[in-house]
Amino acid sequence: MKLLYIGILRNEDKPAVELCAERDLSSYSRFTRTSVGEFMSLFCRTVAERTRPGQRQDVEEQSYTFHAYARSEGVAGIIISDQEYPALVAHQLLSKVLDEFLARYPRSAWSGSKAGEGCPFPQLKEYIVKYQDPHAADSIMKIQKELDETKIVLHKTIESVLERGEKIDSLVAKSDGLSAQSKMFYTQAKKQNSCCTVM
Amino acid sequence: MSHTITIQDRTPEFRSILTQAQKSLARQRKPLGSTPQHSQPLLSPSASSQNGSATSTPPTRKQRSEFARNAAGIGRGIGATMGKLQRLAELAKRKTLFDDRPVEIAELTYVIKQDLAGLNQQIGALQQLQRRSGTAGGGGGAGGKDGRGGGSNSREEGEHNKNVVLLLQGKLADVGANFKDVLEVRTRNIQASRSRQDNFVSAVSLQSQQQQQQQQQNGGHLDAARRTDSPLYSTTTTPSRGRSPKPPGQTSGAAQQDLLSLDPSSTSALYQSNGPTSQQQVQLMEEGTPSTSTYVSQRGEAIEAIERTIADLGGIFGQLAQMVSEQSEQIQRIDANTDDVVDNVDGAQRELMKYWARVQGNRWLVAKMMGVLMVFFLVWVLVAG
Numbered sequence: 053m054k055l056l057y058i059g060i061l062r063n064e065d066k067p068a069v070e071l072c073a074e075r076d077l078s079s080y081s082r083f084t085r086t087s088v089g090e091f092m093s094l095f096c097r098t099v100a101e102r103t104r105p106g107q108r109q110d111v112e113e114q115s116y117t118f119h120a121y122a123r124s125e126g127v128a129g130i131i132i133s134d135q136e137y138p139a140l141v142a143h144q145l146l147s148k149v150l151d152e153f154l155a156r157y158p159r160s161a162w163s164g165s166k167a168g169e170g171c172p173f174p175q176l177k178e179y180i181v182k183y184q185d186p187h188a189a190d191s192i193m194k195i196q197k198e199l200d201e202t203k204i205v206l207h208k209t210i211e212s213v214l215e216r217g218e219k220i221d222s223l224v225a226k227s228d229g230l231s232a233q234s235k236m237f238y239t240q241a242k243k244q245n246s247c248c249t250v251m
Numbered sequence: 252m253s254h255t256i257t258i259q260d261r262t263p264e265f266r267s268i269l270t271q272a273q274k275s276l277a278r279q280r281k282p283l284g285s286t287p288q289h290s291q292p293l294l295s296p297s298a299s300s301q302n303g304s305a306t307s308t309p310p311t312r313k314q315r316s317e318f319a320r321n322a323a324g325i326g327r328g329i330g331a332t333m334g335k336l337q338r339l340a341e342l343a344k345r346k347t348l349f350d351d352r353p354v355e356i357a358e359l360t361y362v363i364k365q366d367l368a369g370l371n372q373q374i375g376a377l378q379q380l381q382r383r384s385g386t387a388g389g390g391g392g393a394g395g396k397d398g399r400g401g402g403s404n405s406r407e408e409g410e411h412n413k414n415v416v417l418l419l420q421g422k423l424a425d426v427g428a429n430f431k432d433v434l435e436v437r438t439r440n441i442q443a444s445r446s447r448q449d450n451f452v453s454a455v456s457l458q459s460q461q462q463q464q465q466q467q468q469n470g471g472h473l474d475a476a477r478r479t480d481s482p483l484y485s486t487t488t489t490p491s492r493g494r495s496p497k498p499p500g501q502t503s504g505a506a507q508q509d510l511l512s513l514d515p516s517s518t519s520a521l522y523q524s525n526g527p528t529s530q531q532q533v534q535l536m537e538e539g540t541p542s543t544s545t546y547v548s549q550r551g552e553a554i555e556a557i558e559r560t561i562a563d564l565g566g567i568f569g570q571l572a573q574m575v576s577e578q579s580e581q582i583q584r585i586d587a588n589t590d591d592v593v594d595n596v597d598g599a600q601r602e603l604m605k606y607w608a609r610v611q612g613n614r615w616l617v618a619k620m621m622g623v624l625m626v627f628f629l630v631w632v633l634v635a636g
Contacts, residue, residue: 108546124354124357139546139549140546140549140550140553143546144550192550192553192554192557193553195557196553196556196557196560199557199560199561199564200560202564203560203563203564203567206564206567206568206571207567209571210567210570210571210574213571213574213575213578214574216578217574217577217578217581220578220581220582220585221581223585224581224584224585224588227584227585227588227589227592228588230588230589230592231588231589231591231592231595234591234592234595234596234599235591235595237595237596237599238595238596238598238599238602240599241598241599241600241602241603241606242598242599242602244602244603244606245602245605245606245609
């Protein structure tokens with residue numbers, strides 16, 4: 053499950069402009085890296101242009117999935133991942149990233165005609181690294197995983213409690229036998245004393 | 252919300268009180284040149300420190316009016332926000348189908364949200380200032396050897412500052428609550444308008460029910476307002492909403508088909524909710540919404556799964572507790588048994604000790620017994636022999 057690209061584009065006017073982006077191309081050989089990066093940018097621009105404001109989309113193409121989310125302010129966030137990556141986590145990450153971006157840069161910073169790459173956004177790098185493992189990064193999935201682990205632990209606990217129950221049963225039986233035997237012992241000792249009083 | 256919010260903007264009164272207080276302070280400072288009387292609203296910490304020093308009156312006034320200035324600014328901000336909220340409430344109440352202005356509503360919502368956050372921050376800063384001034388004033392008043400009511404002054408001013416801050420916080424909370432109400436009204440109206448739209452289109456009622464459920468789940472959540480705003484925004488941009496959307500080949504339809512070329516299989520989220528046959532019928536209505544509805548519904552499902560897991564865990568804990576309590580009864584039986592064993596063995600030991608003591612002291616009897624036996628043995632031998 054890999055995240056390959058996170059990017060924010062401006063899709064108000066037709067040639068969408070990439071405002072900031074982070075790529076993780078470690079899985080490609082050094083020779084193909086640049087061309088893959090260019091393809092990514094090209095596809096992202098196309099997808100961003102075709103995503104209407106207020107719309108979320110997942111587009112699949114050749115074993116890659118493009119998750120797109122366009123905001124009504126005129127920016128769109130795009131995540132490229134492989135097909136296993138859960139779409140829910142991708143869209144949550146998109147919402148989060150877009151919120152931070154819009155909070156940081158007001159509309160004037162990027163709505164110029166050729167604003168280009170004037171909006172560096174270093175958190176993208178941390179996010180792309182952190183979200184490589186969606187199960188650890190996304191809060192819902194993390195909670196679900198912890199709950200599942202807790203459930204497994206509880207099942208084991210119940211099994212051990214059942215074993216404990218069995219052992220306690222055997223202990224009860226043994227203690228019953230022991231108390232009966234000790235009673236016999238007592239009565240016999242008393243008999244010893246009571247019978248030969250002559251001597 | 253059938254009634255409008257009546258705002259009483261009392262900032263001019265506030266300001267007049269402030270100017271009066273300043274004038275009275277100036278008047279009192281001139282003749283006395285010492286501790287002012289206790290009818291000083293918003294007196295600041297350095298007031299008590301400058302008992303008897305007329306040179307430091309300017310800093311007093313500046314610091315006192317700083318608190319007052321901040322409080323006045325916050326009050327003005329709250330007033331302005333309430334005005335905007337009233338406008339938003341008006342907009343939200345309109346139930347017209349075609350004259351809706353989602354852009355304005357969205358902008359107003361955004362602006363009000365920013366205002367609320369900013370006001371919250373300012374009130375927090377004011378509270379800190381009040382706390383600092385309260386403690387400093389109390390310390391200065393207590394340490395002041397004048398005892399001319401300087402201590403009582405700082406206490407009262409601290410209390411007054413606290414009351415001012417509380418009042419502002421209460422007002423902000425009211426504004427926030429009203430904002431939430433307005434957003435709820437807005438989402439309800441959107442649902443109503445969408446259900447009316449559905450009367451023009453067939454086979455969509457299921458989809459709108461899903462929307463309503465999700466919107467009810469997200470009701471009052473600010474994000475939902477923006478998300479539900481956008482589908483309305485996208486539908487208002489399409490020209491032919493009133494007509495029956497049966498005829499294909501709209502501009503949006505072309506865009507849809509272009510997207511199709513990117514994606515050879517029709518598994519994109521757009522078509523997940525409807526079958527591909529009815530997609531053209533509903534695409535005008537649901538352009539924005541299928542993706543958001545699947546996203547929202549997915550989130551809802553994930554959260555429901557978590558809820559179910561937690562309920563399961565609760566059940567398992569209950570079973571565990573029951574089993575342990577059953578076993579405790581058996582453990583009590585074992586305890587009783589072992590106590591019996593101890594008692595019995597004790598008793599037996601006592602008897603045996605008695606026996607042993609008897610045997611110990613019974614040497615004579617043993618010898619006598621042996622003698623009797625020997626006699627019998629001799630008699631038997633004599634008889635037999």
